[in-house]
Every structure is written in C-alpha cells, then in structure tokens.
Amino acid sequence: MSRLGIADTIFPANIFANLDCVMLIFIGTMALLLWQVLLYWRFPQHKMQKIFIITLRALQELSEEIFSCLLQTDYPQQIYLYERRLHLQKNKVIAAFAQLSRVLLCRSNQPEAKQQLAQIILLQCNKLYDLLLDCAQLRWRLTDYTALGLCSVEISGVLNALIVLFSSLKKSCLSAEQVVDINILEQKINQLEENYQQVLQVTTPEPLVFLLFIFSLKDFSREANALIDLLREAWEINLI
Amino acid sequence: MGNQSYLKSFAWRDAIKIGLTVLIAFIVDDYFSFSKNGFITLAAFFVSQASRGAPLRQGLISLLMMLMALCFSFLLLKFISPQFVLNAALAIIFILIVMYVFTKRPTLKIGRLCLIFFSVLFVVLMHAKFSWVALQNSIIDMIIGSVIALLCRQVLFTDHSIDDFQDNMLLVSKAFIAYSNAFIDYFSHPEMNTTALILARKQLQIIWQAPNHYPEWIYEVGFNPGLRAGLRFFLVTIEQLAEVFFSLDYLISQPIEAELLSSLAQPIIFSLQQDRELIQMMIAFFSHQAWQQTTADLVTDIAELENKLQLIVPASLELLDVSVDYLRLTLLVRHIKDLRQLLLKLILALPVTEFKASVPSGV
Numbered sequence: 001m002s003r004l005g006i007a008d009t010i011f012p013a014n015i016f017a018n019l020d021c022v023m024l025i026f027i028g029t030m031a032l033l034l035w036q037v038l039l040y041w042r043f044p045q046h047k048m049q050k051i052f053i054i055t056l057r058a059l060q061e062l063s064e065e066i067f068s069c070l071l072q073t074d075y076p077q078q079i080y081l082y083e084r085r086l087h088l089q090k091n092k093v094i095a096a097f098a099q100l101s102r103v104l105l106c107r108s109n110q111p112e113a114k115q116q117l118a119q120i121i122l123l124q125c126n127k128l129y130d131l132l133l134d135c136a137q138l139r140w141r142l143t144d145y146t147a148l149g150l151c152s153v154e155i156s157g158v159l160n161a162l163i164v165l166f167s168s169l170k171k172s173c174l175s176a177e178q179v180v181d182i183n184i185l186e187q188k189i190n191q192l193e194e195n196y197q198q199v200l201q202v203t204t205p206e207p208l209v210f211l212l213f214i215f216s217l218k219d220f221s222r223e224a225n226a227l228i229d230l231l232r233e234a235w236e237i238n239l240i
Numbered sequence: 241m242g243n244q245s246y247l248k249s250f251a252w253r254d255a256i257k258i259g260l261t262v263l264i265a266f267i268v269d270d271y272f273s274f275s276k277n278g279f280i281t282l283a284a285f286f287v288s289q290a291s292r293g294a295p296l297r298q299g300l301i302s303l304l305m306m307l308m309a310l311c312f313s314f315l316l317l318k319f320i321s322p323q324f325v326l327n328a329a330l331a332i333i334f335i336l337i338v339m340y341v342f343t344k345r346p347t348l349k350i351g352r353l354c355l356i357f358f359s360v361l362f363v364v365l366m367h368a369k370f371s372w373v374a375l376q377n378s379i380i381d382m383i384i385g386s387v388i389a390l391l392c393r394q395v396l397f398t399d400h401s402i403d404d405f406q407d408n409m410l411l412v413s414k415a416f417i418a419y420s421n422a423f424i425d426y427f428s429h430p431e432m433n434t435t436a437l438i439l440a441r442k443q444l445q446i447i448w449q450a451p452n453h454y455p456e457w458i459y460e461v462g463f464n465p466g467l468r469a470g471l472r473f474f475l476v477t478i479e480q481l482a483e484v485f486f487s488l489d490y491l492i493s494q495p496i497e498a499e500l501l502s503s504l505a506q507p508i509i510f511s512l513q514q515d516r517e518l519i520q521m522m523i524a525f526f527s528h529q530a531w532q533q534t535t536a537d538l539v540t541d542i543a544e545l546e547n548k549l550q551l552i553v554p555a556s557l558e559l560l561d562v563s564v565d566y567l568r569l570t571l572l573v574r575h576i577k578d579l580r581q582l583l584l585k586l587i588l589a590l591p592v593t594e595f596k597a598s599v600p601s602g603v
Contacts, residue, residue, distance in 0.1 A: 083476045084459040094449045130490035133483040134571075137578070140480055207557055212574060215567045219494075 048118065049240040051103055052173045052231075055096040055125050059132065060166035062089040066136040067159040071152055076145055086136075093129050097122065114239050121234065124227045131220040141209040150199050151210075154192040158217065161185040165224060169231065176235040180228045182221060189217045250292065250404055251452065253397040261288040261392040265385050272384070274377035277367055279360075282306075283385025286356045288393060292401075293460025295393045303386040305353050309360035310378055316361075317370035326365050334358060401464060405471055408455045410526035412478055413519055415444040419485050420516045426492060427509045430501065434493070441489055444482060474589055481582045488575045496572075497565050500552055504569065507545040511576050514541055518583040525590050542580055549573045 065086045069075050075082055100122050104115065142148065148155070161184045172178040193214050201207045234240045265284030273280055283306055290298030320326050337358050341351045364378070422436040447453045457463070458471045514536050524530065553566040560566050 080459060080472050080476065083479065084456075087456070087459075087479060091449050094445045097445070098449070127490055127493070130486045134487040134490060136483060137487065141574075141578070201557060208570070208574075211557060211560065212567070212571050215561070215571065219490075 047103060048107075049173050051096065051100050052121070052240060053170050055093070055100060056166055056170045056173070058089070058092040058096045059125065059128055060163060060170075062086075062093050062129070063132055063162045063166070064159065065089045066132055066139075067155065067162075069136070069139045070148055070155055071159070073145075073149075075139065090133075097126065097129075100125075114237055117230065117234055117237065117239055121227070121230050124223065124230055127223045128220065128227065131216055131223060134216040135213060135220065137216075138209060138213045141212075142206060144205060147200065147204040147206070147210075150203060151192060151195045154188065154195045157188040158185070158192060161188040169224075169227070172228070172231050173240055176232075180231075182225050182228065185221050185224070189214065189221060192217070250399075254292070257392060257396045258285070258288045260396055261285075261389050264392065265388050268384065268388060269381075273381055275374060275381045277363060277378060277381070279363070279378050279381035280385040280388070282359065282363065283382040284389040284392075285385075286352075286359075287386045287389035289352065290393070291457055291460055292399055293457035294462030295399075296390065297462035298460070299386060299390050299393065301353070302356055303382065305356045306360050306382050306386075307379060309357040310364060310375070310382065313361045313364035314370060314375045314378075316365065330362065330365050333361065401458075401467060401471075405455050405458065406526045408453055409474070409478070410523060411447050411453050412444075412482075413522045413526060415440070415447050416481065416485070416519050417516060417523065419444055420512055420519060423485075423488065423492075424509055424512045424516070427505050427512070430498070430505075437489060437492075441486070444485070448482065470589065474586065477582055477585050477589070481579065481586070484575050484578050484582065488572070488579075491568060491572055491575065494568060496568050500565055500569060503552060504545070504548055504573070507541065507548055508572070508576055511541045511545055511580065514538060515579050515583055518580075518587055521587060522583075522590070525592060538580065538584065542577055545573055545576060 065082075069082050069086065072078075072082070100118075104118050104122070107115065107118075165180070165182065165185050168178060168180040172180050196207070196210050196214055200210045204210065231240070262281060262285050265281045269278060269280035283303065286306065287299040287302045290296075290302060316326065316329060320329060337354045341354050419437075419440040422434075422440040425432065425436055426434065455471070455475065458468065458475060517536065518538075549569060553569055554560060554562070560570060
C-alpha cells in the first residue's frame with residue numbers, strides 16, 4: 001500500500017497548484033458580499049418588521065402544536081412525542097422574544113416613542129404566549145380525554161381562526177392597508193361556549209376546566225385585539 | 241474552572257472525545273486506507289458527533305447518509321463527464337441544500353445530515369475518478385471510520401446521563417425558587433413593582449432555551465430504555481410547572497378587585513411558601529445535600545384556600561361567569577392547586593424513600 005497520506009490528497013502541498021479553484025472561491029464570496037453591501041441599507045429598516053413576523057409565526061406554530069395535543073386522539077399514547085414538539089415551539093417563541101429584545105437594545109438611539117412602542121409590542125406578544133400556555137393547561141387538567149371529542153369541531157374551528165388571525169397579523173406587519181379581523185376568532189369562541197353550555201357542562205365530569213379554557217381563549221382574543229391596535233400605531237410612527 | 245470541572249462538563253468531554261477519535265481515525269487512515277480519499281477520518285468525525293441521547297442509532301444514521309451520498313456521487317461521476325458540469329452540479333446541489341437548511345432552521349439534526357451529504361459529495365467529486373473498485377474501497381473506509389467512532393464513543397469518557405440531568409434540573413429548580421419568591425413578594429405587597437417577577441421570568445426563559453441547560457437529549461429515539469421513562473416523566477412535569485408559572489404571571493397582571501384578592505392573599509402566600517419548601521427539597525436532592533424532611537402536611541393549606549374561595553365566589557358554574565373577577569380568582573386558585581400537585585408528582589418521582597413514607601395518603 002502506498003504511503004501517500006490523506007493530507008496530501010485532500011490538501012494539495014502547493015495551494016497555487018489549484019489557483020483556479022482559489023479564484024472561483026474568491027469570486028463566489030465576492031458575489032455574496034456584493035449583495036450584502038448593496039442592500040445593506042434595507043437591513044436595519046426591515047429588521048424590526050422581520051422580527052415581528054418571526055415572533056408571530058412562532059406564536060402561530062405554538063398554537064398549532066397546542067391545539068394538536070387537544071385534537072389528536074393519540075396524544076395520551078404519544079405524550080412524549082407531542083411534548084417534545086411543543087417544547088421546540090416554545091423555544092422558538094422565546095428565541096424570537098430574545099432576538100426582539102436584542103434589537104431593541106441596539107436601537108437605544110431611536111426616538112423614545114418608537115422604543116416604548118416596540119417594548120409594549122414585545123410585552124403584548126409575551127402576554128399572548130402566556131395565554132397560549134394557559135390554554136394548553138387543558139391537556140393536563142382533563143382526566144377523561146374522550147370529553148374533547150364532544151367539542152373537537154369547535155376546538156378545530158378556534159384553531160383555524162387562530163391561524164387566520166396570525167396570518168393576517170403577519171401581513172399587517174408588511175402592509176399598513178392589511179385589515180385584521182378578530183371577529184372570526186370571537187365567533188368561534190362563542191360557538192365553543194355554546195357547546196359548553198349545552199353539552200360539556202352537563203356531560204363531562206370536569207366542566208370547570210372547559211370554562212377556564214374558554215375564559216383564557218376570550219382573554220387571548222382581547223389581548224390579540226390590543227396587539228392589532230399596537231401594530232396600527234407602529235405603522236403610524238414608522239416603527240415597522 | 242478547575243480541571244475536574246472541565247472533565248465533568250459534557251461539552252469538554254465531548255470535545256476531547258471527538259478530538260481523540262479523529263486522531264485515531266487519522267492515523268488508521270494514513271496507514272490502512274483503501275481509497276486514499278480520507279474517508280476513514282471523515283466518517284469518524286461525522287459519526288462521533290452523533291447526539292448524546294442515542295449515539296449508536298444516530299451514528300448508524302450518519303453512516304447511512306454517508307453511504308447514500310457516496311453512491312450518489314459515484315453515479316454522478318459515472319454519468320457526467322466534463323469536470324465543469326460536475327462543478328456546476330455541485331454548486332446547484334449546494335444551493336439547494338443551503339436553502340433547505342435555512343428554511344428548516346433551527347432543526348439542527350437535518351442540518352447535520354445535509355452537511356454530511358454535501359461533504360461526502362464534495363470530497364468525491366473533487367478527488368475521485370469513477371471505478372467500481374474505488375466505490376468499494378470508499379465504502380470499506382467509511383465503515384472502518386464509523387466503527388472507530390462508535391467504539392471511541394462507547395469507551396472514551398462515557399456519558400453520565402443521570403449526573404448531567406441532575407445538574408440541569410438543579411439550575412431549573414433554582415430558577416423556580418426565584419420565580420416563587422417573586423410571586424410571594426407580589427402577593428405580600430401587590431402595590432410594589434413587578435421587576436423581580438420580570439427578572440425571574442427572564443432567568444427561567446434563558447435556562448429553558450440554552451441547549452446546555454435543558455436536557456433535550458432524553459427525548460431522542462433510542463435513548464437508554466432503563467432511564468427513558470423516568471427522566472422523560474420528570475422533564476415533562478417540569479415543563480408543565482413552568483407553564484403554570486407563566487400562566488400565573490399573566491393572571492396577576494390582570495386587574496382583580498383588591499378586596500377580593502386580599503381575602504385570598506394569605507392562604508396563597510402560605511401555599512406558595514410550602515411550594516418553595518418542596519422546590520428546596522428538590523434542590524437539596526440534586527445538589528447531593530442532606531434530605532430535608534418537611535413538617536408541612538401539604539394538604540390542609542390547599543383545602544383552606546379552596547374553602548376561602550368558595551366563600552367568595554358562587555359555587556354554581558352558571559353563576560361563576562357572572563363576574564370576570566370570580567373567574568380570575570377561580571383560575572388563580574386552580575393554578576396554585578396545580579403547582580402543588582405537580583411539585584408533589586416531582587418529589588414522589590425522586591428516588592428518596594423518607595419523603596414517600598411521610599406523604600399523607602390523601603395526596
């Protein structure tokens with residue numbers, strides 16, 4: 001067997017022997033850097049907008065994971081699988097909050113009104129996060145999961161309304177004209193409440209946990225409405 | 241940090257382990273390689289980076305990915321002849337992989353597998369010429385490298401899953417203590433500002449998010465079956481505890497009639513103090529200190545809290561949603577009750593017999 005080492009094969013002894021490769025790597029790097037330099041002015045302007053969108057997307061994905069725990073019938077059997085997914089989504093939201101806080105710290109030279117509003121939006125997103133976790137408590141408080149089958153249509157309706165809400169919130173970060181309608185969510189929550197009053201309250205052994213769940217959803221809807229107003233205000237003062 | 245701490249830290253042990261594995265693989269590659277393309281070292285490097293939860297399974301997945309990339313690249317070598325076309329194909333594949341990884345961030349496992357795929361593709365397309373013998377030699381080299389990495393993984397600096405898990409849980413428990421202290425301060429003086437709560441919340445979130453502090457590896461498929469059930473149960477319960485803390489945090493930021501809240505404040509504070517005692521017992525366990533027996537009965541305070549609540553809010557569910565304050569108070573008490581239940585679940589899951597014997601039968 002020859003004693004030509006692997007180092008000789010992978011890394012040539014004389015780098016200039018592969019000069020054309022070096023040139024190609026250099027050209028590739030420059031092509032990338034050129035765009036970064038040319039579009040640099042756009043980065044700070046759109047950074048806040050981008051982070052708001054990332055945060056809202058993370059919240060949307062978290063809500064999807066939480067509701068999948070309530071809607072999927074195999075949750076009690078596959079508990080660790082769902083909990084891991086949920087943990088990853090929670091981490092994404094916390095990472096987005098951390099990113100937003102960092103950007104706010106970097107922008108300490110901005111007008112105070114803008115900084116304050118951005119802080120309030122961050123706090124508002126934190127409230128939505130807490131409320132989603134509050135809603136998620138239903139999966140633990142229930143001892144009989146079959147009770148969820150009695151309101152699965154209404155719960156999936158609420159989930160769809162949440163997806164629509166977050167999608168339009170994300171769009172509202174991109175365009176001031178985007179209208180965000182909270183009524184769909186409120187309507188779906190009302191449908192769930194009707195189901196609670198007519199079915200769940202009399203058939204399930206733990207009606208109180210459903211009542212608390214609906215209460216948390218209503219709080220969520222109220223806080224989401226406040227966020228819509230804040231985003232509108234953010235457009236007015238050119239924060240996003 | 242002392243030398244012992246360096247060796248105790250998983251990151252350092254892993255770094256030394258990977259370094260030694262690559263060194264051994266490099267020496268073997270230099271003397272016994274069949275393909276002379278450095279595949280023994282490359283395979284050892286990638287396989288040794290398998291996740292800590294299930295190194296054998298992850299290592300085999302890495303090997304499989306490398307073999308797939310190898311076969312794919314030899315196919316490209318066979319059917320595409322001019323070098324510049326190969327370079328263009330490599331560039332396109334690279335762009336596609338990078339786009340895929342970036343859209344799937346932060347799922348690092350996919351990123352690692354993509355990196356493995358591209359590295360093998362790159363080495364083969366840049367250095368090899370097509371022949372069936374070369375393909376066969378490369379496969380043999382990769383298997384040798386993987387075997388070296390898997391053996392090193394099992395023999396050098398073996399994992400201390402339980403110790404690492406306990407260290408992580410110690411940090412989380414300390415964050416819970418800070419959080420519960422902040423809640424006790426809040427209920428004692430509701431007029432004070434909530435800076436302590438904000439700081440405690442931030443601390444918990446930081447610990448939660450840091451990969452070194454959160455033992456996510458116990459969720460790995462193929463993780464030690466003897467430890468899996470117990471550790472997962474503990475971690476999921478800890479997660480739930482954090483959720484209740486965050487929910488409580490939101491709830492107290494909402495307006496509740498001061499008179500109603502003050503009538504429940506004392507039982508809530510007492511309950512939270514008992515909870516703090518339970519968390520301190522967990523800390524004592526995780527830091528290998530003497531087990532502190534609790535004198536509290538852990539039942540009466542919650543019963544008293546519920547009794548007080550029933551005096552304030554209507555017992556009937558139909559009347560409960562008459563006032564938002566009633567619902568908020570009910571939710572608050574429910575959170576406090578959940579906290580106690582979860583903490584007891586955690587304490588009972590610890591392998592300490594003294595406590596289990598002292599827990600009242602009703603808990």
